[in-house]
Amino acid sequence: MFYNNKLIIPDSINELHQAIKNNPNHQLFAGGTHLALIEQETTKKNSSTIISLENIKELFDVTRNLQYVDVGAMVTTNKLLEIGNLAFNDLLLDTLINTATHIIRNQITIGGALCTEKIRYSLAGTLACMDSRVELIDLTKEKLVSKLIPINKIYKDDKLLIEKGTLVKKIRIPLTQFDFEKFYCIGSPINDPFNTVILAFGVNIDQTIINSIKMSITFPKCGIYFSSFLSSELEGAQIPLVPRTVSNVSQKIIAEIDKKIEGVTSLQKERAKRILQTILYQIIPTKSLFDK
Numbered sequence: 001m002f003y004n005n006k007l008i009i010p011d012s013i014n015e016l017h018q019a020i021k022n023n024p025n026h027q028l029f030a031g032g033t034h035l036a037l038i039e040q041e042t043t044k045k046n047s048s049t050i051i052s053l054e055n056i057k058e059l060f061d062v063t064r065n066l067q068y069v070d071v072g073a074m075v076t077t078n079k080l081l082e083i084g085n086l087a088f089n090d091l092l093l094d095t096l097i098n099t100a101t102h103i104i105r106n107q108i109t110i111g112g113a114l115c116t117e118k119i120r121y122s123l124a125g126t127l128a129c130m131d132s133r134v135e136l137i138d139l140t141k142e143k144l145v146s147k148l149i150p151i152n153k154i155y156k157d158d159k160l161l162i163e164k165g166t167l168v169k170k171i172r173i174p175l176t177q178f179d180f181e182k183f184y185c186i187g188s189p190i191n192d193p194f195n196t197v198i199l200a201f202g203v204n205i206d207q208t209i210i211n212s213i214k215m216s217i218t219f220p221k222c223g224i225y226f227s228s229f230l231s232s233e234l235e236g237a238q239i240p241l242v243p244r245t246v247s248n249v250s251q252k253i254i255a256e257i258d259k260k261i262e263g264v265t266s267l268q269k270e271r272a273k274r275i276l277q278t279i280l281y282q283i284i285p286t287k288s289l290f291d292k
Protein backbone atom coordinates (compact mmCIF):
# COMPACT_ATOMS: atom_id res chain seq x y z
CA MET A 1 0.00 0.00 0.00
CA PHE A 2 1.22 3.54 -0.82
CA TYR A 3 4.47 2.06 -2.24
CA ASN A 4 5.58 5.21 -4.05
CA ASN A 5 4.71 7.70 -1.37
CA LYS A 6 6.91 9.57 1.07
CA LEU A 7 5.88 8.97 4.70
CA ILE A 8 6.17 11.58 7.47
CA ILE A 9 5.31 10.81 11.11
CA PRO A 10 5.26 14.09 13.09
CA ASP A 11 5.48 13.99 16.91
CA SER A 12 3.43 17.10 17.62
CA ILE A 13 0.93 19.49 16.06
CA ASN A 14 3.79 21.96 15.48
CA GLU A 15 5.73 19.34 13.51
CA LEU A 16 2.55 18.46 11.62
CA HIS A 17 2.13 22.16 10.80
CA GLN A 18 5.62 22.24 9.23
CA ALA A 19 5.03 18.97 7.38
CA ILE A 20 1.79 20.27 5.86
CA LYS A 21 3.34 23.59 4.84
CA ASN A 22 6.26 21.77 3.16
CA ASN A 23 4.04 19.17 1.48
CA PRO A 24 0.88 20.80 0.11
CA ASN A 25 0.15 17.60 -1.81
CA HIS A 26 -0.30 15.40 1.24
CA GLN A 27 -2.73 12.81 2.58
CA LEU A 28 -3.44 12.59 6.32
CA PHE A 29 -3.46 9.03 7.60
CA ALA A 30 -5.29 8.06 10.83
CA GLY A 31 -6.39 4.41 11.25
CA GLY A 32 -6.03 3.83 7.52
CA THR A 33 -9.17 1.69 7.13
CA HIS A 34 -10.96 4.01 4.70
CA LEU A 35 -7.74 4.79 2.84
CA ALA A 36 -7.15 1.04 2.47
CA LEU A 37 -10.58 0.73 0.81
CA ILE A 38 -9.73 3.45 -1.73
CA GLU A 39 -6.10 2.31 -2.03
CA GLN A 40 -6.08 2.10 -5.83
CA GLU A 41 -7.46 5.58 -6.26
CA THR A 42 -4.99 6.98 -3.73
CA THR A 43 -1.89 5.24 -5.06
CA LYS A 44 -2.56 6.67 -8.52
CA LYS A 45 -1.67 10.05 -7.04
CA ASN A 46 1.77 8.60 -6.33
CA SER A 47 3.47 11.93 -5.78
CA SER A 48 1.49 12.68 -2.61
CA THR A 49 3.08 12.54 0.84
CA ILE A 50 1.44 10.44 3.52
CA ILE A 51 1.40 12.16 6.90
CA SER A 52 0.57 9.76 9.70
CA LEU A 53 -1.07 11.16 12.84
CA GLU A 54 -0.11 8.13 14.95
CA ASN A 55 2.58 9.85 17.09
CA ILE A 56 0.78 13.08 17.95
CA LYS A 57 -0.05 12.60 21.63
CA GLU A 58 -2.49 15.54 21.85
CA LEU A 59 -4.76 13.73 19.38
CA PHE A 60 -5.22 10.84 21.83
CA ASP A 61 -6.31 13.01 24.79
CA VAL A 62 -9.67 12.45 26.48
CA THR A 63 -11.00 14.88 29.09
CA ARG A 64 -14.38 14.96 30.76
CA ASN A 65 -16.52 17.29 32.84
CA LEU A 66 -20.17 17.14 33.90
CA GLN A 67 -21.52 18.41 30.58
CA TYR A 68 -19.32 16.85 27.90
CA VAL A 69 -16.38 14.63 26.95
CA ASP A 70 -13.60 16.00 24.72
CA VAL A 71 -12.19 13.18 22.61
CA GLY A 72 -8.98 13.50 20.57
CA ALA A 73 -9.40 12.73 16.87
CA MET A 74 -7.05 9.70 17.04
CA VAL A 75 -9.08 7.91 19.71
CA THR A 76 -10.38 4.67 18.22
CA THR A 77 -14.02 3.59 18.17
CA ASN A 78 -13.22 0.74 20.59
CA LYS A 79 -11.46 3.11 22.98
CA LEU A 80 -14.47 5.45 22.82
CA LEU A 81 -16.75 2.52 23.69
CA GLU A 82 -14.52 1.67 26.65
CA ILE A 83 -14.42 5.27 27.91
CA GLY A 84 -18.09 5.97 27.27
CA ASN A 85 -19.58 2.72 28.51
CA LEU A 86 -21.01 4.33 31.62
CA ALA A 87 -21.34 7.91 30.39
CA PHE A 88 -22.70 7.91 26.85
CA ASN A 89 -26.30 7.34 25.84
CA ASP A 90 -27.41 4.13 24.09
CA LEU A 91 -27.68 5.96 20.77
CA LEU A 92 -23.91 6.54 20.65
CA LEU A 93 -23.01 3.17 22.19
CA ASP A 94 -25.23 1.32 19.66
CA THR A 95 -23.70 3.30 16.80
CA LEU A 96 -20.19 2.33 17.92
CA ILE A 97 -21.04 -1.34 18.58
CA ASN A 98 -22.70 -1.59 15.16
CA THR A 99 -19.65 -0.22 13.35
CA ALA A 100 -17.54 -2.95 11.69
CA THR A 101 -16.01 -5.72 13.83
CA HIS A 102 -14.04 -5.56 17.08
CA ILE A 103 -10.72 -5.89 15.24
CA ILE A 104 -11.50 -3.13 12.73
CA ARG A 105 -12.86 -0.88 15.50
CA ASN A 106 -9.40 -1.03 17.08
CA GLN A 107 -8.20 0.85 14.01
CA ILE A 108 -11.08 3.15 13.08
CA THR A 109 -10.42 6.57 14.63
CA ILE A 110 -13.09 9.15 15.41
CA GLY A 111 -11.40 11.77 13.20
CA GLY A 112 -11.12 9.29 10.33
CA ALA A 113 -14.75 8.23 10.64
CA LEU A 114 -15.84 11.88 10.25
CA CYS A 115 -13.42 13.07 7.57
CA THR A 116 -13.94 10.69 4.66
CA GLU A 117 -14.46 12.24 1.26
CA LYS A 118 -17.29 11.05 -1.00
CA ILE A 119 -18.91 8.79 1.58
CA ARG A 120 -20.60 9.37 4.91
CA TYR A 121 -20.35 6.72 7.61
CA SER A 122 -22.60 6.29 10.64
CA LEU A 123 -20.85 8.24 13.41
CA ALA A 124 -21.42 11.71 11.93
CA GLY A 125 -25.24 11.48 12.01
CA THR A 126 -25.32 10.20 15.59
CA LEU A 127 -22.88 12.82 16.87
CA ALA A 128 -24.87 15.53 15.09
CA CYS A 129 -28.07 14.35 16.86
CA MET A 130 -26.20 14.82 20.13
CA ASP A 131 -25.19 18.39 19.16
CA SER A 132 -21.49 17.46 19.15
CA ARG A 133 -18.85 19.92 17.96
CA VAL A 134 -15.49 19.49 16.25
CA GLU A 135 -12.37 21.51 16.89
CA LEU A 136 -10.64 22.40 13.63
CA ILE A 137 -7.17 23.84 13.06
CA ASP A 138 -6.16 25.23 9.67
CA LEU A 139 -2.55 24.06 9.31
CA THR A 140 -1.96 25.86 6.04
CA LYS A 141 -1.89 29.23 7.84
CA GLU A 142 1.21 30.71 9.53
CA LYS A 143 -0.59 31.31 12.81
CA LEU A 144 -2.52 28.40 14.27
CA VAL A 145 -6.04 29.30 15.34
CA SER A 146 -8.58 26.70 16.32
CA LYS A 147 -12.37 26.91 16.12
CA LEU A 148 -15.11 24.75 17.56
CA ILE A 149 -18.08 24.26 15.24
CA PRO A 150 -21.22 22.07 15.18
CA ILE A 151 -20.49 18.78 13.47
CA ASN A 152 -23.24 19.18 10.84
CA LYS A 153 -21.49 22.33 9.60
CA ILE A 154 -18.59 20.28 8.20
CA TYR A 155 -20.86 18.64 5.62
CA LYS A 156 -23.03 19.88 2.81
CA ASP A 157 -25.05 17.11 1.19
CA ASP A 158 -22.47 14.49 0.19
CA LYS A 159 -19.52 16.87 0.52
CA LEU A 160 -17.00 17.23 3.31
CA LEU A 161 -16.41 20.96 3.69
CA ILE A 162 -13.08 20.62 5.52
CA GLU A 163 -10.29 21.97 3.30
CA LYS A 164 -7.08 20.05 2.68
CA GLY A 165 -4.60 20.99 5.42
CA THR A 166 -7.30 21.40 8.08
CA LEU A 167 -7.03 19.04 11.03
CA VAL A 168 -9.87 17.79 13.20
CA LYS A 169 -8.16 17.98 16.59
CA LYS A 170 -10.93 16.86 18.90
CA ILE A 171 -14.65 16.19 19.11
CA ARG A 172 -16.73 17.61 21.96
CA ILE A 173 -19.50 15.13 22.79
CA PRO A 174 -22.22 16.42 25.16
CA LEU A 175 -23.42 13.91 27.76
CA THR A 176 -26.90 14.16 26.26
CA GLN A 177 -29.51 11.70 27.50
CA PHE A 178 -32.71 10.81 25.66
CA ASP A 179 -35.86 9.20 27.07
CA PHE A 180 -36.20 7.14 23.90
CA GLU A 181 -33.43 6.57 21.36
CA LYS A 182 -32.75 4.29 18.41
CA PHE A 183 -29.95 3.57 15.99
CA TYR A 184 -30.67 1.60 12.84
CA CYS A 185 -28.35 0.64 10.01
CA ILE A 186 -30.10 -1.23 7.20
CA GLY A 187 -27.60 -2.53 4.64
CA SER A 188 -23.85 -2.02 4.81
CA PRO A 189 -22.10 1.29 4.09
CA ILE A 190 -19.08 -0.72 2.93
CA ASN A 191 -20.67 -3.45 0.78
CA ASP A 192 -23.79 -1.67 -0.47
CA PRO A 193 -23.45 2.09 0.13
CA PHE A 194 -25.99 3.03 -2.57
CA ASN A 195 -28.83 1.19 -0.82
CA THR A 196 -27.85 1.59 2.82
CA VAL A 197 -29.83 3.76 5.23
CA ILE A 198 -28.53 4.74 8.67
CA LEU A 199 -30.93 6.41 11.08
CA ALA A 200 -30.19 8.01 14.46
CA PHE A 201 -33.11 9.14 16.59
CA GLY A 202 -33.62 10.56 20.08
CA VAL A 203 -36.59 12.13 21.88
CA ASN A 204 -37.22 13.59 25.29
CA ILE A 205 -40.66 13.13 26.73
CA ASP A 206 -42.49 14.80 29.55
CA GLN A 207 -44.88 12.11 30.83
CA THR A 208 -46.85 11.64 27.57
CA ILE A 209 -45.83 14.76 25.64
CA ILE A 210 -42.86 14.92 23.26
CA ASN A 211 -40.56 17.74 24.40
CA SER A 212 -37.70 17.62 21.93
CA ILE A 213 -36.74 15.43 19.01
CA LYS A 214 -33.51 14.82 17.09
CA MET A 215 -33.08 12.76 13.97
CA SER A 216 -30.54 12.23 11.20
CA ILE A 217 -30.83 9.91 8.23
CA THR A 218 -27.55 9.05 6.48
CA PHE A 219 -27.51 7.91 2.85
CA PRO A 220 -23.77 7.06 2.60
CA LYS A 221 -23.28 8.19 -1.00
CA CYS A 222 -25.70 11.14 -0.95
CA GLY A 223 -25.27 12.81 2.42
CA ILE A 224 -26.98 13.27 5.75
CA TYR A 225 -30.57 14.47 6.06
CA PHE A 226 -31.56 16.61 9.03
CA SER A 227 -35.28 17.35 9.09
CA SER A 228 -36.24 21.00 9.20
CA PHE A 229 -39.80 20.38 10.30
CA LEU A 230 -39.80 17.20 12.42
CA SER A 231 -39.50 19.22 15.64
CA SER A 232 -42.28 21.64 14.79
CA GLU A 233 -44.46 18.73 13.68
CA LEU A 234 -43.98 16.45 16.69
CA GLU A 235 -42.89 18.59 19.63
CA GLY A 236 -45.94 18.91 21.87
CA ALA A 237 -47.54 15.77 20.39
CA GLN A 238 -49.12 13.21 22.69
CA ILE A 239 -47.73 9.65 22.73
CA PRO A 240 -48.53 7.03 21.56
CA LEU A 241 -48.71 8.72 18.16
CA VAL A 242 -51.81 7.93 16.13
CA PRO A 243 -51.42 6.18 12.75
CA ARG A 244 -52.50 9.30 10.85
CA THR A 245 -49.71 11.39 12.42
CA VAL A 246 -47.12 8.65 11.77
CA SER A 247 -48.17 8.34 8.15
CA ASN A 248 -48.30 12.13 7.56
CA VAL A 249 -44.94 12.78 9.15
CA SER A 250 -43.14 9.96 7.34
CA GLN A 251 -44.60 11.02 3.98
CA LYS A 252 -43.54 14.62 4.52
CA ILE A 253 -40.05 13.50 5.45
CA ILE A 254 -39.66 11.46 2.28
CA ALA A 255 -40.93 14.41 0.23
CA GLU A 256 -38.37 16.67 1.93
CA ILE A 257 -35.57 14.13 1.30
CA ASP A 258 -36.58 14.14 -2.39
CA LYS A 259 -36.29 17.91 -2.46
CA LYS A 260 -33.13 18.32 -0.42
CA ILE A 261 -30.88 15.36 -1.20
CA GLU A 262 -29.88 14.24 -4.65
CA GLY A 263 -29.40 10.62 -5.67
CA VAL A 264 -31.33 8.82 -2.92
CA THR A 265 -32.62 5.56 -4.44
CA SER A 266 -36.24 4.35 -4.23
CA LEU A 267 -35.12 1.48 -2.02
CA GLN A 268 -33.43 3.92 0.37
CA LYS A 269 -36.56 6.09 0.53
CA GLU A 270 -38.75 3.06 1.24
CA ARG A 271 -36.31 1.83 3.88
CA ALA A 272 -36.13 5.28 5.52
CA LYS A 273 -39.93 5.54 5.61
CA ARG A 274 -40.39 2.11 7.17
CA ILE A 275 -37.67 2.55 9.78
CA LEU A 276 -39.11 5.92 10.75
CA GLN A 277 -42.65 4.57 11.03
CA THR A 278 -41.42 1.63 13.14
CA ILE A 279 -39.61 4.01 15.48
CA LEU A 280 -42.52 6.44 15.81
CA TYR A 281 -44.87 3.58 16.78
CA GLN A 282 -42.35 2.43 19.41
CA ILE A 283 -42.57 5.70 21.37
CA ILE A 284 -45.00 4.71 24.06
CA PRO A 285 -45.63 5.90 27.64
CA THR A 286 -43.62 3.89 30.15
CA LYS A 287 -43.41 3.83 33.93
CA SER A 288 -39.94 5.39 33.85
CA LEU A 289 -41.34 8.47 32.06
CA PHE A 290 -43.78 9.04 34.92
CA ASP A 291 -41.13 8.34 37.59
CA LYS A 292 -38.69 10.96 36.22
Ligand SMILES: Cc1cc2nc3c(=O)[nH]c(=O)nc-3n(C[C@H](O)[C@H](O)[C@H](O)COP(=O)(O)OP(=O)(O)OC[C@H]3O[C@@H](n4cnc5c(N)ncnc54)[C@H](O)[C@@H]3O)c2cc1C
Binding pocket: 027, 028, 029, 030, 031, 032, 033, 034, 035, 036, 037, 053, 073, 074, 098, 099, 100, 101, 104, 107, 108, 109, 110, 111, 112, 113, 114, 115, 116, 117, 121, 122, 123, 166, 167, 168, 169, 189, 190
Ligand atom coordinates in the same frame (compact mmCIF):
# COMPACT_ATOMS: atom_id res chain seq x y z
C1 LIG B 1 -14.04 -3.66 6.89
C2 LIG B 1 -14.62 -2.32 7.26
C3 LIG B 1 -15.88 -2.28 7.82
C4 LIG B 1 -16.45 -1.04 8.16
N1 LIG B 1 -17.68 -1.02 8.70
C5 LIG B 1 -18.27 0.17 9.00
C6 LIG B 1 -19.57 0.20 9.58
O1 LIG B 1 -20.18 -0.83 9.87
N2 LIG B 1 -20.13 1.42 9.85
C7 LIG B 1 -19.44 2.58 9.59
O2 LIG B 1 -19.98 3.65 9.86
N3 LIG B 1 -18.21 2.57 9.05
C8 LIG B 1 -17.60 1.40 8.74
N4 LIG B 1 -16.36 1.38 8.21
C9 LIG B 1 -15.78 2.64 7.76
C10 LIG B 1 -14.87 3.35 8.75
O3 LIG B 1 -15.68 4.06 9.65
C11 LIG B 1 -14.03 4.31 7.88
O4 LIG B 1 -13.09 3.52 7.16
C12 LIG B 1 -13.33 5.43 8.68
O5 LIG B 1 -12.92 6.41 7.78
C13 LIG B 1 -12.15 4.91 9.38
O6 LIG B 1 -11.36 5.85 10.06
P1 LIG B 1 -9.76 5.72 9.92
O7 LIG B 1 -9.20 6.24 11.20
O8 LIG B 1 -9.34 4.37 9.53
O9 LIG B 1 -9.52 6.76 8.75
P2 LIG B 1 -8.43 6.86 7.60
O10 LIG B 1 -8.68 5.80 6.58
O11 LIG B 1 -7.04 6.92 8.16
O12 LIG B 1 -8.79 8.30 7.03
C14 LIG B 1 -10.03 8.58 6.43
C15 LIG B 1 -10.01 10.03 5.89
O13 LIG B 1 -10.06 10.95 6.97
C16 LIG B 1 -8.98 11.87 6.93
N5 LIG B 1 -8.61 12.11 8.34
C17 LIG B 1 -8.35 11.19 9.28
N6 LIG B 1 -8.15 11.79 10.48
C18 LIG B 1 -8.28 13.13 10.27
C19 LIG B 1 -8.19 14.27 11.13
N7 LIG B 1 -7.92 14.15 12.44
N8 LIG B 1 -8.39 15.50 10.60
C20 LIG B 1 -8.68 15.65 9.28
N9 LIG B 1 -8.77 14.60 8.41
C21 LIG B 1 -8.58 13.35 8.91
C22 LIG B 1 -7.90 11.15 6.16
O14 LIG B 1 -7.02 12.04 5.53
C23 LIG B 1 -8.74 10.37 5.13
O15 LIG B 1 -9.08 11.19 4.03
C24 LIG B 1 -15.74 0.17 7.91
C25 LIG B 1 -14.45 0.10 7.35
C26 LIG B 1 -13.90 -1.11 7.04
C27 LIG B 1 -12.51 -1.16 6.46
